[in-house]
Amino acid sequence: LAKTTQPISMDSYEGQEVNITCSHNNIATNDYITWYQQFPSQGPRFIIQGYKTKVTNEVASLFIPADRKSSTLSLPRVSLSDTAVYYCLVGDGVDNAGNMLTFGGGTRLMVKP
Amino acid sequence: NAGVTQTPKFQVLKTGQSMTLQCAQDMNHNSMYWYRQDPGMGLRLIYYSASEGTTDKGEVPNGYNVSRLNKREFSLRLESAAPSQTSVYFCASSEFLAGYTFGSGTRLTVV
Numbered sequence: 547l548a549k550t551t552q553p554i555s556m557d558s559y560e561g562q563e564v565n566i567t568c569s570h571n572n573i574a575t576n577d578y579i580t581w582y583q584q585f586p587s588q589g590p591r592f593i594i595q596g597y598k599t600k601v602t603n604e605v606a607s608l609f610i611p612a613d614r615k616s617s618t619l620s621l622p623r624v625s626l627s628d629t630a631v632y633y634c635l636v637g638d639g640v641d642n643a644g645n646m647l648t649f650g651g652g653t654r655l656m657v658k659p
Numbered sequence: 660n661a662g663v664t665q666t667p668k669f670q671v672l673k674t675g676q677s678m679t680l681q682c683a684q685d686m687n688h689n690s691m692y693w694y695r696q697d698p699g700m701g702l703r704l705i706y707y708s709a710s711e712g713t714t715d716k717g718e719v720p721n722g723y724n725v726s727r728l729n730k731r732e733f734s735l736r737l738e739s740a741a742p743s744q745t746s747v748y749f750c751a752s753s754e755f756l757a758g759y760t761f762g763s764g765t766r767l768t769v770v
Contacts, residue, residue: 578756580758580759582758582759587747587764587766588763588764589663589749589751589761589762589763589764590702590749590759590761591761592758592759592760595756595758631701633701633702635759649694649701649702649704650701650702651700651701652701
Protein backbone atom coordinates (compact mmCIF):
# COMPACT_ATOMS: atom_id res chain seq x y z
CA LEU A 547 0.00 0.00 0.00
CA ALA A 548 1.58 3.23 -1.14
CA LYS A 549 0.79 5.54 1.75
CA THR A 550 1.13 9.24 1.08
CA THR A 551 2.03 12.15 3.33
CA GLN A 552 1.05 15.74 2.58
CA PRO A 553 1.02 18.96 4.60
CA ILE A 554 -2.32 19.45 6.32
CA SER A 555 -2.71 23.05 5.22
CA MET A 556 -1.05 25.88 3.29
CA ASP A 557 -1.74 29.58 2.88
CA SER A 558 -0.90 31.72 -0.13
CA TYR A 559 -1.79 35.03 -1.75
CA GLU A 560 -3.32 35.71 -5.10
CA GLY A 561 -0.83 35.72 -7.94
CA GLN A 562 1.74 33.58 -6.17
CA GLU A 563 2.95 30.16 -7.25
CA VAL A 564 1.99 27.37 -4.86
CA ASN A 565 3.89 24.11 -4.55
CA ILE A 566 2.40 21.20 -2.62
CA THR A 567 4.65 18.23 -2.00
CA CYS A 568 3.51 14.68 -1.40
CA SER A 569 5.76 11.93 -0.03
CA HIS A 570 5.23 8.35 -1.16
CA ASN A 571 8.25 6.32 -0.14
CA ASN A 572 6.71 2.94 -0.96
CA ILE A 573 5.55 3.69 -4.46
CA ALA A 574 5.47 0.62 -6.71
CA THR A 575 7.11 0.41 -10.09
CA ASN A 576 3.86 0.57 -12.04
CA ASP A 577 2.14 3.23 -9.90
CA TYR A 578 1.16 6.54 -11.41
CA ILE A 579 0.76 9.66 -9.27
CA THR A 580 -2.50 11.55 -9.51
CA TRP A 581 -3.63 14.78 -7.91
CA TYR A 582 -7.20 15.78 -7.22
CA GLN A 583 -8.89 19.02 -6.21
CA GLN A 584 -11.98 19.25 -4.02
CA PHE A 585 -14.14 22.31 -3.49
CA PRO A 586 -16.60 22.46 -0.58
CA SER A 587 -19.73 20.37 -1.12
CA GLN A 588 -18.33 18.78 -4.27
CA GLY A 589 -16.59 15.53 -5.05
CA PRO A 590 -12.86 15.59 -5.84
CA ARG A 591 -11.94 16.14 -9.45
CA PHE A 592 -8.88 15.07 -11.41
CA ILE A 593 -6.18 17.70 -11.91
CA ILE A 594 -3.09 16.00 -13.24
CA GLN A 595 -1.37 12.64 -13.47
CA GLY A 596 2.23 11.62 -14.08
CA TYR A 597 4.74 8.81 -13.85
CA LYS A 598 8.12 10.53 -13.87
CA THR A 599 9.87 13.85 -14.62
CA LYS A 600 7.45 16.65 -15.42
CA VAL A 601 3.90 16.87 -16.66
CA THR A 602 2.09 20.11 -17.45
CA ASN A 603 -1.47 20.89 -18.42
CA GLU A 604 -3.61 24.00 -18.50
CA VAL A 605 -4.22 23.86 -14.76
CA ALA A 606 -0.99 22.72 -13.08
CA SER A 607 2.41 21.13 -13.35
CA LEU A 608 3.55 17.96 -11.67
CA PHE A 609 7.20 17.39 -10.84
CA ILE A 610 8.42 13.90 -10.03
CA PRO A 611 12.08 13.25 -9.16
CA ALA A 612 13.98 10.26 -10.49
CA ASP A 613 13.44 8.14 -7.37
CA ARG A 614 9.68 8.85 -7.53
CA LYS A 615 9.42 8.88 -3.74
CA SER A 616 7.79 12.28 -3.77
CA SER A 617 5.93 14.54 -6.13
CA THR A 618 5.16 18.25 -6.21
CA LEU A 619 2.01 19.82 -7.53
CA SER A 620 2.68 23.34 -8.78
CA LEU A 621 -0.17 25.84 -9.24
CA PRO A 622 1.00 28.95 -11.10
CA ARG A 623 -0.38 32.36 -10.13
CA VAL A 624 -3.15 31.14 -7.85
CA SER A 625 -6.45 32.97 -7.51
CA LEU A 626 -9.10 32.93 -4.79
CA SER A 627 -10.92 30.22 -6.72
CA ASP A 628 -8.00 27.84 -6.17
CA THR A 629 -8.91 27.65 -2.48
CA ALA A 630 -9.65 23.95 -2.08
CA VAL A 631 -8.36 20.67 -0.69
CA TYR A 632 -5.74 18.92 -2.80
CA TYR A 633 -5.22 15.18 -2.62
CA CYS A 634 -2.26 13.16 -3.78
CA LEU A 635 -3.03 9.57 -4.75
CA VAL A 636 -0.52 6.95 -5.76
CA GLY A 637 -1.67 4.06 -7.89
CA ASP A 638 -5.17 3.57 -9.13
CA GLY A 639 -7.84 1.93 -7.01
CA VAL A 640 -6.92 -1.56 -5.86
CA ASP A 641 -3.34 -2.59 -6.38
CA ASN A 642 -2.19 -6.02 -7.53
CA ALA A 643 -1.93 -7.25 -3.95
CA GLY A 644 -5.57 -6.42 -3.31
CA ASN A 645 -4.80 -3.43 -1.10
CA MET A 646 -7.12 -0.50 -1.33
CA LEU A 647 -5.63 2.95 -1.83
CA THR A 648 -7.11 5.77 0.16
CA PHE A 649 -7.24 9.52 -0.30
CA GLY A 650 -6.21 10.57 3.17
CA GLY A 651 -6.84 14.05 4.48
CA GLY A 652 -5.30 16.07 1.67
CA THR A 653 -3.81 19.57 1.84
CA ARG A 654 -6.15 22.45 2.54
CA LEU A 655 -4.99 25.44 0.47
CA MET A 656 -6.26 28.87 1.44
CA VAL A 657 -5.63 31.66 -1.06
CA LYS A 658 -5.91 35.14 0.37
CA PRO A 659 -6.47 38.43 -1.48
CA ASN B 660 -22.33 14.32 -19.91
CA ALA B 661 -20.47 11.11 -19.03
CA GLY B 662 -19.87 10.62 -15.35
CA VAL B 663 -21.14 9.30 -12.03
CA THR B 664 -24.73 9.93 -11.00
CA GLN B 665 -25.86 9.70 -7.39
CA THR B 666 -29.35 9.80 -5.99
CA PRO B 667 -30.75 11.29 -3.88
CA LYS B 668 -28.82 14.54 -3.39
CA PHE B 669 -30.27 15.17 0.04
CA GLN B 670 -31.95 12.93 2.59
CA VAL B 671 -33.11 13.22 6.17
CA LEU B 672 -33.68 10.00 8.10
CA LYS B 673 -34.88 9.21 11.56
CA THR B 674 -32.73 6.99 13.73
CA GLY B 675 -33.44 3.36 12.90
CA GLN B 676 -34.77 3.98 9.41
CA SER B 677 -33.21 2.32 6.41
CA MET B 678 -32.37 3.65 2.98
CA THR B 679 -30.37 2.89 -0.13
CA LEU B 680 -28.10 5.35 -1.90
CA GLN B 681 -27.93 4.76 -5.63
CA CYS B 682 -24.92 5.25 -7.87
CA ALA B 683 -24.47 4.68 -11.58
CA GLN B 684 -21.57 5.35 -13.95
CA ASP B 685 -21.54 5.38 -17.73
CA MET B 686 -17.80 5.27 -18.37
CA ASN B 687 -17.50 1.47 -18.42
CA HIS B 688 -15.18 1.57 -15.39
CA ASN B 689 -14.51 -1.68 -13.59
CA SER B 690 -13.99 -0.29 -10.10
CA MET B 691 -16.53 1.57 -7.98
CA TYR B 692 -16.37 3.02 -4.48
CA TRP B 693 -18.38 4.54 -1.69
CA TYR B 694 -16.76 7.21 0.51
CA ARG B 695 -18.06 9.29 3.36
CA GLN B 696 -16.82 12.73 4.25
CA ASP B 697 -17.56 14.37 7.57
CA PRO B 698 -17.32 18.17 7.94
CA GLY B 699 -13.74 19.40 7.63
CA MET B 700 -12.42 15.87 7.23
CA GLY B 701 -10.93 13.81 4.46
CA LEU B 702 -12.55 11.03 2.51
CA ARG B 703 -12.98 7.68 4.22
CA LEU B 704 -13.60 4.56 2.20
CA ILE B 705 -16.67 2.56 3.19
CA TYR B 706 -16.80 -0.20 0.58
CA TYR B 707 -15.43 -0.77 -2.86
CA SER B 708 -15.98 -3.08 -5.79
CA ALA B 709 -12.93 -3.87 -7.88
CA SER B 710 -15.06 -5.48 -10.58
CA GLU B 711 -18.58 -6.61 -11.26
CA GLY B 712 -19.54 -9.35 -8.84
CA THR B 713 -17.03 -8.46 -6.12
CA THR B 714 -17.23 -6.17 -3.11
CA ASP B 715 -14.81 -5.51 -0.26
CA LYS B 716 -14.77 -3.57 2.98
CA GLY B 717 -12.91 -0.31 3.26
CA GLU B 718 -11.89 1.66 6.34
CA VAL B 719 -15.35 2.23 7.85
CA PRO B 720 -17.78 -0.51 6.71
CA ASN B 721 -19.76 -0.99 9.93
CA GLY B 722 -23.43 -0.14 9.56
CA TYR B 723 -23.39 -0.34 5.76
CA ASN B 724 -23.95 -2.90 3.05
CA VAL B 725 -23.36 -2.65 -0.67
CA SER B 726 -24.53 -4.29 -3.86
CA ARG B 727 -22.75 -4.23 -7.20
CA LEU B 728 -25.87 -4.75 -9.28
CA ASN B 729 -24.03 -4.75 -12.61
CA LYS B 730 -21.04 -3.02 -14.09
CA ARG B 731 -22.77 0.35 -14.04
CA GLU B 732 -24.47 0.38 -10.65
CA PHE B 733 -23.18 0.22 -7.09
CA SER B 734 -25.61 0.88 -4.24
CA LEU B 735 -25.00 1.59 -0.56
CA ARG B 736 -27.55 0.57 2.05
CA LEU B 737 -27.97 1.77 5.60
CA GLU B 738 -30.06 -0.86 7.38
CA SER B 739 -30.65 1.05 10.63
CA ALA B 740 -29.47 4.63 10.40
CA ALA B 741 -27.68 6.22 13.35
CA PRO B 742 -26.77 9.90 13.98
CA SER B 743 -23.10 8.95 13.57
CA GLN B 744 -23.86 8.23 9.92
CA THR B 745 -24.71 11.85 9.25
CA SER B 746 -22.27 12.75 6.51
CA VAL B 747 -21.81 13.47 2.83
CA TYR B 748 -21.54 10.30 0.79
CA PHE B 749 -19.62 10.18 -2.47
CA CYS B 750 -19.68 7.45 -5.03
CA ALA B 751 -16.75 7.13 -7.42
CA SER B 752 -15.55 4.93 -10.23
CA SER B 753 -12.11 4.37 -11.67
CA GLU B 754 -10.17 2.60 -14.36
CA PHE B 755 -6.43 2.12 -14.75
CA LEU B 756 -4.84 5.42 -15.87
CA ALA B 757 -8.26 7.09 -16.06
CA GLY B 758 -8.21 8.18 -12.45
CA TYR B 759 -11.23 8.55 -10.22
CA THR B 760 -14.48 10.21 -11.24
CA PHE B 761 -16.72 11.26 -8.37
CA GLY B 762 -20.42 11.89 -8.18
CA SER B 763 -21.82 15.11 -6.75
CA GLY B 764 -22.57 13.55 -3.38
CA THR B 765 -25.53 12.73 -1.13
CA ARG B 766 -25.92 14.86 1.96
CA LEU B 767 -27.46 12.61 4.63
CA THR B 768 -28.73 13.77 8.00
CA VAL B 769 -29.87 11.27 10.62
CA VAL B 770 -31.92 12.76 13.44
